[in-house]
Amino acid sequence: MTAGQTVTVYGAYGHTGRFVVAHLRERGFVPVLAGRDRDKLAALAEEHPGLDTRPAPVDDPAALDRALAGADAVVNCAGPFATTAGPVIEAALRAGIPYVDVAAEIEANADTFARFAGRAKAADAVVLPAMAFYGGLGDLLTTAALGDRTTADEAHIAYGLSGWEPTEGTRLAGKVSAERRGGRRVRFADGRLEYHTDELPTLTWPFPEPMGPRTVVGEFTMADVVTLPSHLSVPTVRTYMSTEAAGGVTGARTPAPTAVDERGRSAQTFLVDVVVRSGGTERRAVATGQDIYAVTAPLAVEAVHRILTGRTRTTGVASAGALFDAADFLRSLAAAGHLTWETDVAASPSAGA
Numbered sequence: 001m002t003a004g005q006t007v008t009v010y011g012a013y014g015h016t017g018r019f020v021v022a023h024l025r026e027r028g029f030v031p032v033l034a035g036r037d038r039d040k041l042a043a044l045a046e047e048h049p050g051l052d053t054r055p056a057p058v059d060d061p062a063a064l065d066r067a068l069a070g071a072d073a074v075v076n077c078a079g080p081f082a083t084t085a086g087p088v089i090e091a092a093l094r095a096g097i098p099y100v101d102v103a104a105e106i107e108a109n110a111d112t113f114a115r116f117a118g119r120a121k122a123a124d125a126v127v128l129p130a131m132a133f134y135g136g137l138g139d140l141l142t143t144a145a146l147g148d149r150t151t152a153d154e155a156h157i158a159y160g161l162s163g164w165e166p167t168e169g170t171r172l173a174g175k176v177s178a179e180r181r182g183g184r185r186v187r188f189a190d191g192r193l194e195y196h197t198d199e200l201p202t203l204t205w206p207f208p209e210p211m212g213p214r215t216v217v218g219e220f221t222m223a224d225v226v227t228l229p230s231h232l233s234v235p236t237v238r239t240y241m242s243t244e245a246a247g248g249v250t251g252a253r254t255p256a257p258t259a260v261d262e263r264g265r266s267a268q269t270f271l272v273d274v275v276v277r278s279g280g281t282e283r284r285a286v287a288t289g290q291d292i293y294a295v296t297a298p299l300a301v302e303a304v305h306r307i308l309t310g311r312t313r314t315t316g317v318a319s320a321g322a323l324f325d326a327a328d329f330l331r332s333l334a335a336a337g338h339l340t341w342e343t344d345v346a347a348s349p350s351a352g353a
Contacts, residue, residue: 007075011077013033014079019296071097080177101128141285187221200220214242287340303323312324
């Protein structure tokens with residue numbers, strides 16, 4: 001039962017936060033609008049009459065406590081998560097409520113596992129980072145492809161995006177991550193994150209139809225390198241990005257997303273192709289949909305629903321694949337029309353080469 005349950009959305013006025021607020025309302029939840037900017041909260045409240053607004057600077061624990069008071073859960077949509085995740089998780093632990101975020105920042109997600117795993121487990125609390133297109137969806141697809149198995153030699157996640165018009169939040173998060181890395185790049189190999197200055201390779205990825213083979217940037221590393229290894233024994237996790245998207249997100253003059261439908265989605269389409277290898281076998285899972293920011297909302301809200309209704313497999317800090325029945329989760333999203341997906345697709349022998 002979720003009707004009437006209250007969920008604080010921190011960063012509610014941001015691009016993804018707005019999608020989350022709207023989807024919570026569609027699912028029968030009552031969002032509480034929270035964030036750092038009082039004026040932006042007031043403007044958003046005019047679009048959602050009757051919803052409570054609670055300004056809360058991220059460095060003000062008392063204000064964060066007020067923002068979460070009486071809520072059944074909190075969804076953190078406010079980047080950069082290197083700044084916001086820790087304080088909002090602390091507030092959620094004090095309030096005794098589940099925490100979900102949509103962080104795509106690799107180091108911020110790694111910090112969440114490192115800093116809060118023990119405390120969250122001891123409190124029997126749920127802390128779910130990276131419940132978004134990056135980190136969450138790839139983890140669910142990989143876990144579903146593996147079925148009952150929890151080990152593999154390597155996992156490859158290829159993102160076939162028609163393009164990528166980054167939000168202001170995406171640009172800011174990218175800047176913070178680049179500063180943390182000192183301009184270096186990151187990859188996951190031999191069971192650990194490693195930093196390097198190598199040039200990123202390009203190759204052709206054999207996406208299934210309707211996309212077909214596309215040029216991708218290899219080792220365009222995303223949050224999946226944190227979420228998958230958190231619960232699966234996979235020593236090599238590689239992610240790839242279509243060159244159209246890689247150029248868009250790194251381009252200084254790429255515009256912000258533009259809505260093309262009544263739901264506020266952009267025209268961007270995606271195909272996520274996961275290939276998991278173990279020995280001489282390969283397993284594959286594929287998902288397609290529209291607008292990576294918009295699809296993050298049903299991912300996060302379905303997670304909240306399942307946590308609050310007890311459909312979880314563990315407590316503590318956990319990724320989506322560890323916390324939920326991955327295949328059932330994806331079926332729910334597909335049944336609601338948020339994406340399409342399939343697994344056990346015949347994997348091309350050249351995939352991930």
